[in-house]
Amino acid sequence: MARDWYNAHAEGYDALIAGRKWMRIHHQVTWERTIQPYIPKDRDARILDAGGGTGRWTIPLARLGYRVVLADISERMLGVAKQKLDREGLLPRVEVVATDLANMGEFGDKCFDFTLCEGGPISFCSNPPRAIRELVRVTREDAFIVASVDNLYRRVLRMVRTGRIDQAQRLHEGRWLTLAYPRYQFTPSELVERFREAGCQIIKLMGKNILPQMVDRSLLDDPRVYDAILRLELQCCEEPHMAGMGGQIAIVAKKAGVP
Numbered sequence: 001m002a003r004d005w006y007n008a009h010a011e012g013y014d015a016l017i018a019g020r021k022w023m024r025i026h027h028q029v030t031w032e033r034t035i036q037p038y039i040p041k042d043r044d045a046r047i048l049d050a051g052g053g054t055g056r057w058t059i060p061l062a063r064l065g066y067r068v069v070l071a072d073i074s075e076r077m078l079g080v081a082k083q084k085l086d087r088e089g090l091l092p093r094v095e096v097v098a099t100d101l102a103n104m105g106e107f108g109d110k111c112f113d114f115t116l117c118e119g120g121p122i123s124f125c126s127n128p129p130r131a132i133r134e135l136v137r138v139t140r141e142d143a144f145i146v147a148s149v150d151n152l153y154r155r156v157l158r159m160v161r162t163g164r165i166d167q168a169q170r171l172h173e174g175r176w177l178t179l180a181y182p183r184y185q186f187t188p189s190e191l192v193e194r195f196r197e198a199g200c201q202i203i204k205l206m207g208k209n210i211l212p213q214m215v216d217r218s219l220l221d222d223p224r225v226y227d228a229i230l231r232l233e234l235q236c237c238e239e240p241h242m243a244g245m246g247g248q249i250a251i252v253a254k255k256a257g258v259p
């Protein structure tokens with residue numbers, strides 16, 4: 001279960017992420033291309049950071065003055081987030097809620113002005129289509145929902161490249177991969193379809209971690225290589241055909257309004 005894994009690794013989670021150079025590129029691409037352009041203009045807006053973990057996105061959003069609900073299935077990840085929020089005096093602006101993304105009964109319909117589900121939580125749920133329906137349900141009409149999930153094709157490519165053909169075949173058919181915990185692997189078109197079925201218009205579909213995870217990691221220590229990969233990633237990530245190349249697929253959807 002994802003909850004057990006994140007509970008067991010919560011204390012070291014931020015250090016683990018900080019140690020990965022490619023995550024800095026992922027962070028910048030996520031903020032510049034999927035969050036910043038879509039956050040509400042009104043600073044009184046209420047934002048849901050679902051599967052928000054130790055607060056990577058809750059913290060900058062709360063610093064900007066938004067009211068944020070940080071929701072996650074792992075109490076220990078939320079515990080780390082609370083300490084960080086407390087240190088910055090941001091706790092009064094953030095409600096911290098332990099819940100399962102696929103069943104957010106504590107939130108009413110249409111109660112958020114912007115909904116975020118970053119870093120794969122939909123893939124880590126036992127019922128990903130239901131999690132998508134829940135994210136859409138709690139979001140108000142005409143508001144944006146931003147999410148990223150695991151990408152089936154990148155996994156299949158990696159398995160084939162390393163000679164694990166049977167495993168690639170099974171994954172392609174079954175879609176569930178257990179890496180520390182079970183993770184559902186989406187195709188870009190399936191992700192689009194699920195959000196459409198749940199009542200959304202698709203604003204953007206893009207790949208993330210396309211290039212940074214492909215280069216030899218040590219090359220990213222060279223600032224010139226790092227800058228070049230970042231620039232290329234920003235140039236490529238929104239090209240629709242590159243969505244299937246990313247370590248993750250990101251989607252920006254808009255909940256349809258009342259006709």
Ligand SMILES: C[S@@+](CC[C@H](N)C(=O)[O-])C[C@H]1O[C@@H](n2cnc3c(N)ncnc32)[C@H](O)[C@@H]1O
Nearest residue numbers: 006051052053056073074100101118119121124
């Ligand atoms: C890779 S972390 C991403 C955290 C954060 N969104 C970020 O971008 O740094 C995935 C998070 O999803 C949470 N998660 C996994 N399954 C979940 C579920 N069913 N409901 C809510 N959160 C879940 C985990 O506890 C973990 O904090």
